[in-house]
Amino acid sequence: MNNINTLTQASIALKFGKTTSVELTQKCIQRIESIDENIGCYLCVDKIGAMKQAIDSDARRKFNQSLGELDGIPIGIKDMISCKGLPLNASSKILQDYLASYDATVIRNLRSKGAVIIGKLNQDEFGMGSSGENSAYKICKNPVNLSRTPGGSSSGSAAAIAANLAFGTLGTDTGGSVRQPAAFTGTVGIKPTYGRVSRFGVIAFASSLDQVGVFGHKVEDAATLLSGIAGYDEQDSTSIKISVPNYNLTLNRDIKGVRIGIPKEYLNKDVALDPEVKTCVENAISRLRTLGAKVYFISLPHVHLSVAAYHIISTAEASSNLARYDGIRYGPRIGFEGGFKNLYKETRGKLFGAEVKRRILLGTFVLSASCYDSYYIKAQKIRSLIVDDFRNAFTLVDAIICPTVPSVAYPLGERINDPLKMYLGDIFTIPANLAGLPGISIPGGFSKENLPIGIQLIGRPFEESNILNIAHMLEKILKINNEPVK
């Protein structure tokens, strides 16, 4: 039991009767109760519900009716995702006391495969932030080093894997919110292609960019969990009818001759890349060469415009999506006696956090009549150019490799009062969101201060299996020890 740390190990142990779902779930709950007070991963733990699901899973297994690899595995869920009967707060005061009245499609998919939903995970409010500090409830810390940020916005999802407080977790990724915290915590995080996973029941931040992603210790864990949630859903009009492979079956393929591109723009002197991160990526590239991959320099001529275009498009969409939080239908109310307008303004002004208000203001500004063309339409045109850049690059290579983040996890508090500096940390993750492409971050090594460094692989649309396979082969040859924190 003590040797079971990863989702795959747990799945195998369950299959061969070495453990039970009740035992695994109890282990997670006990660890949460003993150490999570110092980390801040969970906003709510469904002890009774999780134990009931675990008992049901063990009963199924006893009668040879197991629902597969995820049956009985404790999974944590980011607070953006609706789980019937559990709080759904998006780490915001404006959704305080909100109880989800239905399951998101990804949760329905997990339940149909027997997964045990253990609780809701901390995050930056409404997915806005890159450090886990924008939660209205509590700051989430990096289990690798408690003085550092775990990244964000899926801070709790990444930290829970690093601290072994769940065997797999779900997050959401609008500009890097799965891959960046995965890099900072030494875990594996994948954002699938836009449309691969249903967003029904997921709180909207920026609808043309949002995707649900998964976390695990190892690539094979992420592959299993992604297979469990992906697929067409008629309740999400942007979900795409393309069959989902079993991603585990396509791991371990030879990557001899696979063409991998390095965007030369990322090596420009004006990109503030930590030398330790650069060395780590160069090491990964040389290891890929030893496996027979062919590595080329490629050009993404407009990629340096990604952060600027992203912050116009995402805030514009957010200002519209968050208009629904009006004090009428959800959460607490402030200013009821002053009439409708007063109720709206007071509730939103008092209950949204600082970063959310900043983004709503920017979004409202860029959508205002005098700015619409010069900002919003301009950004959408730049996005077209970025999509074309990737399309052209993928005629030459099968995958792109680059750092996940320009630095290692920075100290908590370092960037919270400098929003632009915080935004620029997403320079390597945002392009995949703008182009709707799948991207994965895996641990590539550690800095001198023993902080994890992430390597990112980006693939063609719907070729998650390709980047998972390359990531798996790289993981095997790098032999990074990302054992959970004791």
Place this chain on the structure above:
Amino acid sequence: MLLSAVYIYFYCIVNIIYDIKLPMQISMDCIEKIANLAMLALSKTELETYKKDLENILNYVKVLESVDTSKVEPIRCVIPIELNERVDEVHEKIGESSLRNSAGFENNLIKVPKII
């Protein structure tokens, strides 16, 4: 708001003709109007902070002006597919359990401020 619109217009003209980079500035009047449009009650201190933050961010996004996009179409969908439309049928009624999330839930209705 009007002052800001005039400033942005002037800023674009100067930028195009003389290739001079003026710092982006927003008036307090403009930030108040934006907050009003966004239905956010903000204190004076907050407005001043956000004014500075927005100016910093808008100065940063000026980098987009370096590219001529006059012949580029704005993107419509990142993955070129038809949007799916489901049959317009009720599948699951969530009714009362959803209404209960309002702080104004009473007798299966939501209480709102007086309108008339």
